[in-house]
Amino acid sequence: MRRFRFSHLSLQWKILVSASVAITVLLALTGWMVLSNAMYTTSQSLKEEVHTSFQAYESLWKSRADQLSSVSLILSGMSDVRAAFGTGDEATIRDTAGELWSRISHDNAIFMVTDTQGNTIASLGGAPIAAPGVALHASVLAAERKFPRQSAGFMIRDGRLYQIAVTPVYIQSGDMNALLNVLVAGYEVNTAVAGKLKDSTGGSEFLFVCEGRVIASTLGARATSIVAGNLRHGNGAESVSDGAVEYARLKTPLYDIDGKPIGQLWILRSFEGMRARLASLRSRIILVWLFAIAVGLAMTFIMARKLLEPVKALDRAASEVSRQNYGYRVETDRDDELGRLAHTFNTMCASIQQARAELVRQERISTIGRLSSSIVHDLRNPLAAIYGGAEMMVDSDLPEAQMKRLAGNIYRASRRMQGLLQDLLHVSRGKTASPEVARLREVATAAVESVREAAEAQGVQVTVEIPEEIELSLERNRIERVFTNLVSNAMEAMGGAGEIRISASMIRGEAVVEVEDDGPGIAPEIRANLFQPFVTAGKKNGLGLGLALARQTLLDHGGDMWVESEPGCGATFLFRLPVLASVAEKAVA
Numbered sequence: 001m002r003r004f005r006f007s008h009l010s011l012q013w014k015i016l017v018s019a020s021v022a023i024t025v026l027l028a029l030t031g032w033m034v035l036s037n038a039m040y041t042t043s044q045s046l047k048e049e050v051h052t053s054f055q056a057y058e059s060l061w062k063s064r065a066d067q068l069s070s071v072s073l074i075l076s077g078m079s080d081v082r083a084a085f086g087t088g089d090e091a092t093i094r095d096t097a098g099e100l101w102s103r104i105s106h107d108n109a110i111f112m113v114t115d116t117q118g119n120t121i122a123s124l125g126g127a128p129i130a131a132p133g134v135a136l137h138a139s140v141l142a143a144e145r146k147f148p149r150q151s152a153g154f155m156i157r158d159g160r161l162y163q164i165a166v167t168p169v170y171i172q173s174g175d176m177n178a179l180l181n182v183l184v185a186g187y188e189v190n191t192a193v194a195g196k197l198k199d200s201t202g203g204s205e206f207l208f209v210c211e212g213r214v215i216a217s218t219l220g221a222r223a224t225s226i227v228a229g230n231l232r233h234g235n236g237a238e239s240v241s242d243g244a245v246e247y248a249r250l251k252t253p254l255y256d257i258d259g260k261p262i263g264q265l266w267i268l269r270s271f272e273g274m275r276a277r278l279a280s281l282r283s284r285i286i287l288v289w290l291f292a293i294a295v296g297l298a299m300t301f302i303m304a305r306k307l308l309e310p311v312k313a314l315d316r317a318a319s320e321v322s323r324q325n326y327g328y329r330v331e332t333d334r335d336d337e338l339g340r341l342a343h344t345f346n347t348m349c350a351s352i353q354q355a356r357a358e359l360v361r362q363e364r365i366s367t368i369g370r371l372s373s374s375i376v377h378d379l380r381n382p383l384a385a386i387y388g389g390a391e392m393m394v395d396s397d398l399p400e401a402q403m404k405r406l407a408g409n410i411y412r413a414s415r416r417m418q419g420l421l422q423d424l425l426h427v428s429r430g431k432t433a434s435p436e437v438a439r440l441r442e443v444a445t446a447a448v449e450s451v452r453e454a455a456e457a458q459g460v461q462v463t464v465e466i467p468e469e470i471e472l473s474l475e476r477n478r479i480e481r482v483f484t485n486l487v488s489n490a491m492e493a494m495g496g497a498g499e500i501r502i503s504a505s506m507i508r509g510e511a512v513v514e515v516e517d518d519g520p521g522i523a524p525e526i527r528a529n530l531f532q533p534f535v536t537a538g539k540k541n542g543l544g545l546g547l548a549l550a551r552q553t554l555l556d557h558g559g560d561m562w563v564e565s566e567p568g569c570g571a572t573f574l575f576r577l578p579v580l581a582s583v584a585e586k587a588v589a
Contacts, residue, residue: 015308019300023293031285038281042274051250052201110162112184121181153257154189161189161208161215166257194218205247205270207231210254210263219268231266239271246271310338314345326353379420382413389413412450419477435473435557437580440511441466443476444502447483451491459497462487466504470511471580478553479577483515485546486573490517493571510559511579516572522565530563551575 113122152165164186187193194206194216207227208215217224223242230240231249240249247268253261313330320328326349330342389406392398398406441464448455448462455462472479483502490500498518504511522530533548551561558578565571 015304016297016300019304020293020297023296027289027292031282031289034285035278035282039278042277045274110164110184110186110188114182114184151257153259154254154262155186155256156210156262159211159215161210161254161263162186163189164257190216191218201267203270205268207266207268208254208263209266215263227266227268240268310334310342314338314342317345317349321349321352326356379417382417382420385413386410386417416450419481422477435475437471437473438476439468440470440472440504440513440577441468443474443480444483444513447480448487448502450480450484451487455487455491455500458491458494460491460494460500461498462500462502464502466502466513470504470506472511472557472577473580474557474577475553479557482550482553482575485550486515489546490515490519490571493517493519495519506579507576509579510576512574512576514572514574516570518570521567521569522563522571523567527563527565531561 110123112120114120150165150167153163155162155164164184167183167185169181169183189208194208195218197206198204198218205218207217207219207224209228209231212232214224214228219227219242223245226242227240227247230242238248239246241247247270249269250267252265252267254263254265256262310330317328317330328349329346332339332342332346334342389410393403393406444464444466448464452462487500487502494517500518501516502513503516504513506512531547531551547561554561554575554577559576561573561575563571563573
């Protein structure tokens with residue numbers, strides 16, 4: 001499986017991936033900052049709501065206390081009340097207090113009349129704090145220390161919590177005021193009162209806790225039990241949970257008549273509203289995030305595609321130039337950097353095209369000169385044979401046998417000249433002659449015979465070791481000249497006596513020929529370019545066209561040529577040629 005790499009992506013996809021990552025990270029950071037800020041703001045808002053609920057509670061509670069105090073003061077200052085209380089008759093006191101209370105009473109309000117020791121004389125209004133005859137000694141004595149002023153606070157009685165106001169009733173006796181009775185007015189703090197507080201504070205929860213237990217609560221029984229336990233074992237955290245809902249909390253003490261704390265009021269505000277708002281905000285942010293990414297990617301794709309069109313055009317133009325199509329041009333209808341780059345590219349292509357045309361022209365002129373020199377060089381030997389033979393025939397009276405030998409030499413030299421000129425013509429026109437079936441050994445032997453006299457004169461022994469059964473379809477004259485060229489090159493490279501061995505073998509349906517010599521070998525620096533035109537290896541008079549033409553001949557026959565050589569160890573030229581199908585089948589069998 002191919003491993004993915006970012007560098008393998010196209011430029012357009014790189015822009016899209018980079019833009020998508022940048023947009024995603026930017027929007028994610030923005031969303032995180034918005035959510036963090038919203039959470040902080042909401043948390044602060046919730047704390048403010050708790051404090052607002054506390055202020056509303058204090059305001060409402062003070063209003064109720066002031067109302068009780070006002071009523072008690074009015075009653076204590078009425079002459080009828082003082083006259084009735086001055087009789088000391090409990091029945092008269094109860095009747096008078098009951099008649100007055102019925103005129104100004106409030107729902108759920110409690111009104112009691114006690115003597116100076118706190119014994120209950122009359123109990124009116126809602127559920128009584130104590131029945132007649134029962135003492136409220138502790139509360140009255142605590143308030144007595146503040147007489148003649150009123151006292152207010154909370155009181156626990158029989159497991160119930162009350163908010164009360166204690167008002168003394170005096171009668172003037174001489175220069176002094178004599179305490180006649182004490183008026184106790186109040187409300188019982190219960191679930192109904194807590195519910196009214198909740199309604200008046202916009203949904204805050206209230207828990208009144210005294211003596212280690214919950215007196216009144218706006219929560220359900222299960223939630224009240226769990227929250228009360230968590231509050232008792234709390235570690236100063238700013239929130240508390242009932243197992244399902246988490247609340248912000250605020251505690252305020254409840255004081256009795258004497259100013260001593262007898263309990264606590266817990267004000268709770270649920271986090272659920274805040275979390276719902278945050279969840280809604282998170283959903284909106286995610287939707288905006290997805291929409292922004294989609295729009296950003298679409299715009300990036302469109303802009304990148306438009307921006308990369310000239311780049312793609314330049315890429316196609318570069319590909320055309322790499323295929324040597326120097327006439328290709330890029331449209332330049334832009335005025336920006338890419339437009340200027342396209343214009344520069346067109347100018348470059350025009351310069352290359354012009355330079356190439358000039359180079360081709362100069363190369364043609366140079367090639368013509370080299371080919372002319374090569375033709376002169378290749379024709380020199382057969383012309384020398386014709387000239388020498390003709391001169392001997394003209395100037396000497398030779399025997400008939402010698403005349404025939406000289407005539408044969410002249411004939412073979414002229415045929416060689418004709419073949420060379422025909423090969424050059426075929427190469428220049430790209431034409432070839434019709435192939436014929438021939439034995440490879442016979443072709444190699446004929447080539448060796450044409451250079452045998454020169455080889456014997458140099459002391460070079462040429463041996464041919466090619467099996468008789470190798471037959472090929474080939475242009476005989478051209479392949480013969482391949483052998484002649486290789487043997488002549490070997491002789492010239494050797495420069496003296498030695499041995500040249502020509503062998504062949506069948507390998508995978510092809511005839512592989514080896515021409516090995518005892519010469520100095522081929523230098524490594526020219527070995528790679530040995531078959532290029534005008535490259536020579538140790539030849540004094542050669543122009544380097546022989547091997548190039550020889551390899552072209554083999555390529556035209558469906559084969560190829562290469563060389564194996566080490567400096568000082570001779571050279572081995574190898575070439576392969578396809579053999580006839582019948583010969584290949586016999587070799588396989």
